[in-house]
Amino acid sequence: MxxxxxxxxxxxxxxxxxxxxxxxxxxxxxxxxxxxxxxxxxYDGDFPTIKPEQVTKISDYQILDAREKGEFEVSHIQGAKWVGYDTFSLSNVASLDKSKPVIIYCTVGARSQDIGKKLQQEGFAQVYNLYGGIIHWVNEGKPVVSNGKPTQKVHTYSKTWGIWLEKGERVY
Structure with missing residues (x-):
């Protein structure tokens, strides 16, 4: 080769x-x-993913954002709880219901999968990595918010990852 x-x-x-x-x-x-x-x-083929189009009622899930605080502040999925990646601590999820389904996401799904595995190890029964992350979420026409208000801005981590965002405004 x-x-x-x-x-x-x-x-x-x-x-x-x-x-x-x-x-x-x-x-x-x-x-x-x-x-x-x-x-x-x-993606690890053994870790469950969920596609944006499969999420019909967001309130059925506990939504976790595994990006860093600055990325989250640009925009996030409505109702998402910021848990971070480099700064992740199990204390950030101590108040969550381990029996209720969790959707975890990041920019494309790599960081969120790592955090999702930690959640599984801690006894969370149903943890799903959002397929394609926030980029795919927005590309599928799903909304994001900033300070509780709809926004078109999406932090894409870097210009390299930003090429995959078709809809919305790229922020690096």
Missing amino acids: NFHRMSNQVIPKTRILFFLLCFISGFSWGQSLAYRTLLSGL
């Missing part, structure tokens, strides 16, 4: 070519296939 070395990382040339092709071909065709491919490489 041909590899390309970049900042001490070895990346298969085929993967680079795939993402370049998707980028060049335009986001409407390339994004969904490329994004799904990207997410499939990030």
Whole structure:
């Protein structure tokens, strides 16, 4: 296999070519296939995900945001409780009902999956990682808020991750 070395990382040339092709071909065709491919490489197949379109009644869930405080303050899902990632502590979730379903999210779902596994280890019965994170949530036309008011702003973690946001205003 041909590899390309970049900042001490070895990346298969085929993967680079795939993402370049998707980028060049335009986001409407390339994004969904490329994004799904990207997410499939990030997610543990044994950890349950839930897609935005499967969330019909948000009040049925305890919603947790595993991004950092500044990302949360830009926007978040209505009713979400900020729990953080680098600053995550089990004391942040001590008041939650372990028998009620939990949806945890971050930008794309990598950080939230990590925190979700910790919740499972602590006895939370139904923990779901929001498939595609807040980016996919907004791309599916679901609302986000800031200070209790609707907003179009979405913190996408970085410009690299921001390319996947089709709807809304990118904030880095």
